[in-house]
Amino acid sequence: MRERIQQDIKGARQLLKTSIRHWTSGRELRKEFNAAQQAGRRIVLDDFGPAIPAPEPGQPAADFTPKPGQSRKSHFMKLDEYPSTNYAFEVQKPPVSGNVINGLGETEHRPASPIFHTWQFGHPMGKLEFLFQGIRTKGEWIALLKRQWNTRRFTGEKAPEKIAVEDPAAMTEQIKALTKELGACMVGIAPLTDDMLTEELPLDHPYIISFGVEMDREAALYAPSERSALTIQAEYRGTDLISAQVAQHIRDMGWDAQAAIHGFLQIPAAIEAGLGQLGKHGSMISKDLGSMYRLGAVATNLPLVLDAPEDIGIDEFCARCQACTTNCPPNAIFDTKQMVRGRERWYVDFDTCIPYFVENHGCGICIGVCPWSEKGRGETFSLKIMAKKKAAADAANS
Numbered sequence: 211m212r213e214r215i216q217q218d219i220k221g222a223r224q225l226l227k228t229s230i231r232h233w234t235s236g237r238e239l240r241k242e243f244n245a246a247q248q249a250g251r252r253i254v255l256d257d258f259g260p261a262i263p264a265p266e267p268g269q270p271a272a273d274f275t276p277k278p279g280q281s282r283k284s285h286f287m288k289l290d291e292y293p294s295t296n297y298a299f300e301v302q303k304p305p306v307s308g309n310v311i312n313g314l315g316e317t318e319h320r321p322a323s324p325i326f327h328t329w330q331f332g333h334p335m336g337k338l339e340f341l342f343q344g345i346r347t348k349g350e351w352i353a354l355l356k357r358q359w360n361t362r363r364f365t366g367e368k369a370p371e372k373i374a375v376e377d378p379a380a381m382t383e384q385i386k387a388l389t390k391e392l393g394a395c396m397v398g399i400a401p402l403t404d405d406m407l408t409e410e411l412p413l414d415h416p417y418i419i420s421f422g423v424e425m426d427r428e429a430a431l432y433a434p435s436e437r438s439a440l441t442i443q444a445e446y447r448g449t450d451l452i453s454a455q456v457a458q459h460i461r462d463m464g465w466d467a468q469a470a471i472h473g474f475l476q477i478p479a480a481i482e483a484g485l486g487q488l489g490k491h492g493s494m495i496s497k498d499l500g501s502m503y504r505l506g507a508v509a510t511n512l513p514l515v516l517d518a519p520e521d522i523g524i525d526e527f528c529a530r531c532q533a534c535t536t537n538c539p540p541n542a543i544f545d546t547k548q549m550v551r552g553r554e555r556w557y558v559d560f561d562t563c564i565p566y567f568v569e570n571h572g573c574g575i576c577i578g579v580c581p582w583s584e585k586g587r588g589e590t591f592s593l594k595i596m597a598k599k600k601a602a603a604d605a606a607n608s
């Protein structure tokens with residue numbers, strides 16, 4: 211009881227801090243941004259707050275201009291047209307490229323570096339985040355504060371007595387059932403690896419419970435808009451609550467557990483837990499929901515049985531499909547796999563995506579147009595591709 215009260219006090223303090231930061235950092239930007247939009251002129255981000263850190267000698271600077279390329283608007287999407295790429299802001303002295311921070315072209319493996327949602331205005335992408343946070347609508351701002359309030363329960367004291375786990379398989383089933391009862395539609399267990407961590411969240415638990423909550427596809431098809439942004443915040447609030455509750459349940463059994471949210475890379479964890487595969491649009495695609503889910507995770511040392519990554523045929527499908535690449539307004543999605551921190555993978559050009567994402571308070575067109583996101587289609591796609599792959603492998607072995 212005492213611990214819960216302390217958590218509530220901590221949550222209230224955090225909320226106050228966030229509100230003050232929003233108010234002080236966002237007020238001037240929001241005023242200028244709205245005036246600039248109405249007048250059809252641009253604000254210069256360099257004029258706000260601390261200086262933008264310059265790239266080191268030899269490091270490429272970020273190029274935030276949209277790329278030329280093939281464009282079309284999918285009939286799935288509900289807005290009459292996608293918002294323009296003629297941004298109401300500019301950066302005159304751009305910082306080091308976000309693709310460099312992400313390790314695009316690097317052949318050696320290394321953990322990811324924090325890049326966005328860092329709350330550090332001195333970070334190379336801090337000015338863009340500063341704008342993203344500053345221009346939220348009142349509704350989005352309240353939704354964010356509600357999420358902040360939930361974070362007070364992410365970690366806490368565990369029960370002094372540890373219950374023995376004699377059957378990790380039964381315990382795994384119990385934890386998965388609980389996660390689903392709380393609202394998840396998919397859940398898997400992965401080993402915690404440094405692919406999932408950034409310097410912001412140095413966890414050292416052996417296991418990750420990764421889960422997904424279904425998104426409201428109807429709202430997602432209105433992206434980018436305040437309607438889709440608010441729905442996304444509500445969905446993340448749902449994943450935050452589930453993470454906190456599952457972590458609390460495990461701590462009540464005397465084992466360590468912490469909701470893994472800020473600074474945790476959800477997609478590599480979910481892929482390792484067998485929930486789906488990476489798509490060309492840079493998000494995970496699951497067989498049942500495509501990319502219409504939000505992910506959450508809990509790190510723990512409770513003995514659990516691991517799941518394994520599953521090939522559902524995404525690479526083969528994405529190699530031939532271009533729905534996301536041609537619908538992305540600034541043309542940020544690479545059509546072929548790239549080398550990123552020592553791994554060949556699908557990759558979205560950070561510098562090209564992020565200005566559009568920021569100006570529109572979030573985006574997500576790429577996940578809305580993905581054919582796998584139409585409920586019921588992924589299973590059929592996967593069955594066909596995997597049957598073809600098996601036939602080709604059988605023919606090669608005969």
Ligand code: SF4
Nearest residue numbers: 538563573574575576
């Ligand atoms: S979120 Fe997707 S569609 Fe939107 S700009 Fe980024 S890559 Fe393009």
Ligand code: SF4
Nearest residue numbers: 489490528531534580
């Ligand atoms: S839209 Fe097509 S190419 Fe893009 S991620 Fe989905 S399946 Fe892959």
